[in-house]
Structures are given as structure tokens and as C-alpha cells.
Amino acid sequence: MKEITVRGQTIRENAVDRVVSYFAPERALRRLQSRAVMSVLGSWPGASYSRRQTSQWKPWAWDADTDIVFDLNTLRSRSRDLVRGNPLAGGAIETNQVNVVGPGLSLQARLNRDILTLTDEQADAWEAAAELEWKLFFESREVDCARTLNGNEIANLVFRSTLESGDCFTNLPRFARGATPYRLRLQVIEADRVSNEDGKADRFGLVQGVEKDDNGAPVRYHIQDQHPGMMLPGSAAKRTWTKIDAWGAKTGLPNILHHFRPRRPGQTRGVPYLAPVIEQLKMIDRYSEAELMAAVISSMFTVFIKSGTGEMPMPMQPTTETGASASDTDLKLAAGAIVGLRPGEDIEVADPKRPNSAFDPFFLAITRQIGIALGIPYEVLIKHFTSSYSAARAALLDAWKHFTTWRTWLVSSFYQPVYEVFLYEAIASGRLAAPGFFADPLVRMAYCGARWIGPSPGQINPTDEVSAAEKRIGLALSTRAEETAALTGGDFETNLRQIRKEKAALEKAGIPWAPAAKAATEKPGSEEDEDVEERRSKKREERP
Secondary structure: OOEEEEOOEEEEOOHHHHHHHHHOHHHHHHHHHHHHHHHHHOOOHHHOOOOOOOOOOOOOOOOHHHHHHOOHHHHHHHHHHHHHHOHHHHHHHHHHHHHHOOOOOEEEEOOOHHHHOOOHHHHHHHHHHHHHHHHHHHOOHHHEOOOOOOHHHHHHHHHHHHHHHOOEEEEOOEOOOOOOOOOEOEEEEEHHHEOOHHHOOOEOOEEOOEEEOOOOOEEEEEEEOOOOOOOOOOOOOOOOEEEEEOEOOOOOOEOEEEEOOOOOOOOOOOOOOOHHHHHHHHHHHHHHHHHHHHHHHHHOOOEEEEOOOOOOOOOEEEOOOOEEOOOOOOEEEOOOOEEOOOOOOEEEEOOOOOOOOOHHHHHHHHHHHHHHHHOOOHHHHOOOOOOOHHHHHHHHHHHHHHHHHHHHHHHHHHHHHHHHHHHHHHHHOOOOOOOOOOOOHHHHHHHOOEEEEOOOOOOOOHHHHHHHHHHHHHOOOOOHHHHHHHHHOOOHHHHHHHHHHHHHHHHHOOOOOOOOOOOOOOOOOOHHHHHHHHHHHHHHHHOO
């Protein structure tokens, strides 16, 4: 029998090949060669339909929107339901919110001094004035259309809504109200309200209420005037929609901010953060409920009396008696009690064997998988730090990369665009002076420079963290401003002014000013330093 081996696959002559070879040997050879070539064209096992593991796996290669829009409403509702009732899902959202936004991000205006040709004194004065005006605008509840939240609280709502629903929108209307000199307002719109008018089907250029041009850029948003799930008395029987242009015709400023993180090119709407693990979260939730119920039932000590008659005995009551007989009219449970049974009767104790000793390892194994999908180490996800110092620190550092990425996204999606629209109004109204702001885009960019400071990651060992920061500053690898923001989330210049104030107050009161601790006198890299660091590392590893 003829055969050909290509890349480890052996192609043997079959019955048809033998018949063909009898009448046309050259054609039979070409046929065998062609079969060998066809066998290696699909050399990826993951793309094979002949393997048992993948024979029924036939996903469609749809575009980003087609892959999403049909499942989006279900994903949103299930994601929100999990956040409301599942501790793991709710904890994942809360952990992200606390570390990414927390009490909010503070502005540090940063002009491009080279482009604007300003002296340091002029730039410092302008930045201080801009930060003060920003606080006047952003920290007031007048910034909210509903007069409920201040700016940082709105940022928390935007971030949380984006995680739960996949995306959300911030409307930027302008109208005068209250004592604030600014007309700009913020209105958070939940994802469900942006939809096609009257439930029309999606089409090219209009997907889930987002109207786009031929380049894929948003042109207009179709916003339902009330939430489609509004069922309270007094809600409108007929739904209406408002269409808002994405950009202002005269100013070019955004009228609406769309907050979401695209996963594929051409994606129009966002997918909930929990979408990849919704099934696992629900199943682990049901498993936890079942184990909890089993543990509760096992705590109810139950005795079954087996008898020939099958009659129901009297309910058992606790007692201090130590003797009883089958003829008693009441049955009781007591410590050390001896009960006589009738002939043929026996007892059986219900023992569901709970708590289940295998529950915790299984739960942690699934939690690790969920943490991988969500980008959060499971130690941080479930607040479970029982390993070594090095492992705990590695988990926190890895989680902080995830939080920093989300914070960068939040700055570019919410904080910075709102700040730029605010600056436009502040400068147009004369509250801030910025020559050339409206005439030159490069000058405008120079004025809009900003840095946003949020919560710091904290320190497991503050002494080592501060020592490392001191070395980075000494080697010119970092600045005091950067280290202050990283270690405490504070502002170095604000701290410096406060330190001067405190020093002057102490000297006035006759209290000596305590200078900062002096650096160690040993030379960097000495054997003594290495011995100390080695002892510290061993102690950390020995910690439970």
C-alpha cells in the first residue's frame, strides 16, 4: 500500500486510489499528492473541524456591532443583577471604583510654558487661578443638572455605570442657575436611554441610538426622554426621543461624552465589565447558596425513628431528663439521655456532612479564573492576603497596573474633556485670561495641559517605600512632586506651603522645628546595607 508522510501525518492509498492507479497511475499519484497537500492546509488544531473536541465549534465571524447588539440588553440586566446580589461581582465593581476614583481626582493645571513663553511666576499664578476656578465649578452641586452630586461624585457614577452597563453618556447642557458664574452642567445618561427611535432596527450608520458618519465618527445621539424600564405611576405612556448633535456647530466642543472602552475596531457600544464571567459568577453564587443551605440544615439535628407501623412520634423537646421509654407521650432530647425503643424500632440520624471541606478550595480556584478575566489578582478581589510579603506586594502591584489603566481611561473620557469645555467658558467669560486661546489650536492645547491626581496605592511597608522614594529623588529618577502623588496622592506644592505655615507657627510659639530625619551615613551599596536588606527580606518571607 502506497503512503505519503507530511508533517507527521500519514496519507495512505485507499480503495478509490487503487482503482484509479490501475487505469491511470500518473493520475493516481497526483490524487495522492493532492490529498497530502489538503491534509496540511489546516495545520492549526484550533481551526480543525475533524477533531472531536472542535467539530461542533463553529462561531460566526461577525463584525463588532453584530457580535454585541443582540445580547446587549441581556448582558446589562444580568450584570446589574449580579452587582446587586452577588458579593463577588459587587466587590469587583466596588474595588475598581475605590481604587480608580475613590474620593475623586484633583486637578493640577500644567501649562506648556515653552509654547506660551511665560515665566515661571506667570505660569504658577495662572495655574493657581485655573485650579481655584475649577474648584468653584466642579465641587459645587450646581454642576449636576439634578443638583444632587458634585463633580467627583458624578465621576464615580460615570465610572460605576460604565462598568455595570458597558457604557454611559454625559450630556453637557449650558444654562444659568444658582450663584455659580458658570453655565456648563453635567447630566449622566444611563446606557438604556440611548436607543433607536420607536425601536427601529439597527442599520449601517445607526447602531443602538448612535448615529455615525461614513468614517465611523459619532454624529448624533438618539436619547429616550425617560428610561425604558420606567414603570412608576405618572410615567409617559408614549415614549419620545431627543436627538442631540455630538459636536457643537460653532465651537466644535462636544455636546455629549460617550464613556466606553472598545474591544474591537468599529465597535459602537460598550460591553459590561462582568460580561466574560457572568455565567461563572451566577453558578458560583448558586453553589454558595446551596452549600449555605446545606450547612443550615445540618445544624438542625434531626433523628428519624424507623418503626414497623410508620406512626409519627410526638415532636422532640429539650429537657434535663436522662431516662425515657417508648411508652412516653412526649419525646425529648437531653445530654446523656437513654431512650428505650419498641421491638423493631431503630433510629437514623440525618448527616448531610456539612460544612463541605472541598468548598473553599473549589471556590478559590474559580475565583482565580474570575480574577484573571477581570484583570484583578484574586488576593485583591476577595481581600485575601495570607501569603508571603512578596506575594502580597506582587498582587497589589499587578492590581495597581489595572487600576492605573482604568484611571487613565477615565481622565481621557471624562475629566479632561470636561476641563477643556470648562476652560473654554472660563476664558470666554473673562474669568481667566488666555491670549491666543481661540485663535491658535497649539496655544489652546498649551493652556489645557493638566495632571490628575487620585488615590495612592498605599504601602505594605511604609519605611521601605519612603526609603526607595528618597533614593529615586537622590538619583534624579523622579521628583518630589511625583513621589508625593504616588505615595500619598497629595500635592507637593500644597504640602510645601503648609509646611512653611506650620514652621512659622511653631517658631512663633517658641517650639523648635523638627527637621526631617537625616539619611543614613553608610555609602549606598555597602556590605552593611546589603546585610540589612537581606535580613529584612528574610523577615518578610517568614511573615504568615
